[in-house]
Amino acid sequence: MKADDLILFSSVVELGNFSLVAEKNNLTNSVVSKRIARLEKELGVQLLYRTTRKLTLTEAGKALLQGAKNVKQATQEAFDSVAGYGESLNGHIKMSVPTISGELLLAEAVAEFCQMHPGLTVDMSLDNRFVDPIGEGYDLVIRTGLLEDSSLIARHIIDSQWVVCTAASYIARAGAPMRPEDLVNHNCLQYVYQSTGASDWEFKGPSGNYLLKVSGSFSSDNAVALRKATLSGYGIAYLPRCLVHHDLEDGSLIALFPQLVGKKLGVYAVYPFTRQPPNKIRLLIEHIRDRYLEIGHYFS
Missing domain, CATH: 1.10.10.10 (Winged helix-like DNA-binding domain superfamily/Winged helix DNA-binding domain)
Structure with missing residues (x-):
């Protein structure tokens, strides 16, 4: 048949x-x-x-x-x-990506895509805020966390697991928390990101996930700054695992109760609603997704 x-x-x-x-x-x-x-x-x-x-x-x-x-x-x-792989892509793409992903892989991935398609130019902005793709004229936005907006299309790329971590020098000085509730007695470095409270850390419990209110002497909207402060032994941080993957691998940072960390956010490619997105947008999303999946173990 x-x-x-x-x-x-x-x-x-x-x-x-x-x-x-x-x-x-x-x-x-x-x-x-x-x-x-x-x-x-x-x-x-x-x-x-x-x-x-x-x-x-x-x-x-x-x-x-x-x-x-x-x-x-x-x-x-x-x-x-x-469709479109054999075509030459032309024009311009304006996109916004999270700072972490931009520095980790997207800057290189998007530059590679431009080299593959010489007629194409891309303006990539690194920004952690939820930009308005339509109002601000973005063709493509990569975001952690889903935007609830019927005028936008969101394509899931990968899930990003978070981790609670600290340096051995901090544990030597302040002791190791044995359970999440012990964190209320520790200096918790806070990541001010999205609409979620920086001091509300999510954990898994017998009856489902719950939020634990923590406090500390330092907060920032820049995860790289928090990573550096954590590496220097100034406290405990709740960060995307992809940011500290190498630090955990080489022992510079220690993951605390990894089985109980409850935060996992989807990474999405978001673009204005159209029945069929332009080839250049669709192919760029596929290229970006491939690059994320190549280092998928950084995120899980």
Whole structure:
């Protein structure tokens, strides 16, 4: 059985007669008829009742139709997924990305994409705030945490696990918290990010996730600054794991009760609602997603 015969069968049912299908696919009526007959012979059942006025599905035809539609849709999606790869991309893209992701991988990934497509230019802004893509004229925004806005399309890229961490020098001086509740007696360095409270740290409990109110002497909206303060032994921080992956690997930082940390945020590619985004946006998103997945272990 050939997949293209299933696709042809789906088209026959959709359009209602052989002539339209023949015209649409640059075939003759007899070829369409022979291919449907071939499909029926291979399946050993009649799929259509044919009269001079209309085509009607048999019970077997009804059973096959959804599968045939799925084959047609999967084939179209496969073609759509690579549409534009052979085309030269031109124009300009204005995008906004989080500071951490920009410095970790997006600056290099986007510069690489520009090199792959010499007719394209990209203006990438590093900004942790939730920019207004439409109001501020952004073609593409990468954000941690989902924007609830019906005028925007959000495509999930990866999930970003957070971690509570500190340096050995801090533990030597202040002692190690044995459970999340002990953090209320420690100097907690706070990341002022998004709308969530910097002092509300999320943990897993027997009855679900809960928030623990912490306090400390230092807070910042710059995660890199908090990482440096934590590395220097000034306190305990609650940070995206991707930012401190290498520090945890080489022992510069120690993860505290990693199984109980409850914060995990999705990373999304967000763009203004269109039925079909421009090729340059769609291909850039795919390129960015590939780069994230290459270092997926940084985020989990």
